[in-house]
Amino acid sequence: MNRQQFSKYLRGSSIPTIQSLRKICDFFGVESEEITLPADQFKALISARERNRKPQSILDDSPAGQRHTRLLENMMLTSSQDIDRYLGDYYYYYLTPSYEGYVSKSFARLSLKEGICYSHFYERAEPGQAMLDGYEIGKFVGIVFLLGERIQIIDYGVHCQRAISQTILYGATKGSFSLLSGITLGIQGRNSRIPFASRIVFERLSPDTPLRSKLDGIGLYPLDSDTISPAIRARLETAGNLNSPHIFSASEN
Template sequence: MDKQTAPFAQNLQFLTQTAESVAALCAELKINRQQYNKYLSGKHVPSRRNIALIARFFSVSEKDFFIDPARFRRIYENSNRLISRAIQGSFLLKEHAVRLQASSGEFRSFLGVYARYQVSSIYTNTVLRSILRLYEKDGFIFYYYLERFRSLDNPNSVAFSFKYHGVCNFVDGKVFLVDVETRQQNELTFAVLTPIARLPQRLMFGLATGVAADVFREPFSTRVALTMLSTGSLRPGHLRLASSLQPDDPSIPEEVRLYLGLTREECGRMLRGTG
């Protein structure tokens, strides 16, 4: 470990402790776990592309990875401490945090990886299948999901993608999801879902609200459906399922098709508006 790799490795170790797991982190970053372990040990420094990916994931500056580890820890620990102090000082925020923790126990049977379906707010006559992971950490239920849109010119390539991170609350049999888009950092989305524990498949149906990522940036609301793919961690095979689909795509489950209102002629309904 030389003078360049030592600070990077120590700072990465500090940040990695805050992740759900190294396996889930590597799956989302699409970085081989053995390679990531070499970054942690200081045997290798990532390429500029991978440094950018890791920095974006943890919301840190790329150049800060190479500063003195003690200074790095002070900067990012102080940031977390200020947030924690703000929550402790606000009765409403503190009460909400307590409720979030209290609801986690009731919802553990629904933790896992889901296919998330909705009518696309960007492409017309298109269904968007994203991949969502619900997991527990420090007594809270968190989630993240990835959207990928196929290129209109080349369906075998991805035109653009979005990633959302959020927190889940389970109240009176309903699932409330609130998240932020972490790549463009210009949107919050909200969803209210009703879980259905009809074994062997776990389903959720509800409504989602957000802002379309097109030139008009219109608010929208549409039906959304979740089907559980597996328990446990996200795997590379799950990520390959994230895509934009035609309404008659045979991989869309029939219950999802009925709930979204998909037919061969129509791709469900979406409420849009700027007012």
């Protein structure tokens, strides 16, 4: 990439292609969703990483820090060897506490890069429920582990790092699969910030469908909408096999 072209990107007189943007992000160690943030938000995000470097290096020098680092590396290595069949695009559905009786239908992409599996989530929120004004499309990035045929995802909001969530899904126990059931744990919209848990269903999408078409399908839908298939609706409404009213569990695949 020549200096003249890069200078045009910095001045805002030219927009990089997807391939060029990926090169820039890889060089600086950031995500494409992060590098397009407003300057003040991007600065705050990078500054937070800078502040975290010193404690992390001190932790790495300790016996406990080295042990935890090895454990995480082994988890990533094991996951990357077994997670290939789950890579790709999905719709995911869950009952949102912000709108009673409504299902959030959102988009997820699981991808592998240099031995680490990443998640990219896109959700459409109503203006009053967006984490930040003007961000009706919420973007979330995270890390994916496959441990004991359970897919575990920890992600955070690109536009608002206060939004951190965890999702655990059943793996495919009978070979091929189209739906994966699980539980997601997060926080309600910006007003109340109430922690909540909800059953969640991932629906595998064809790689032949254009990305724009997939994103056009996301949004909020009534639970009885024709957009929500009976199989997905049943998994969202039906409890798991734990016979306790005090434990919230997922439906098995």
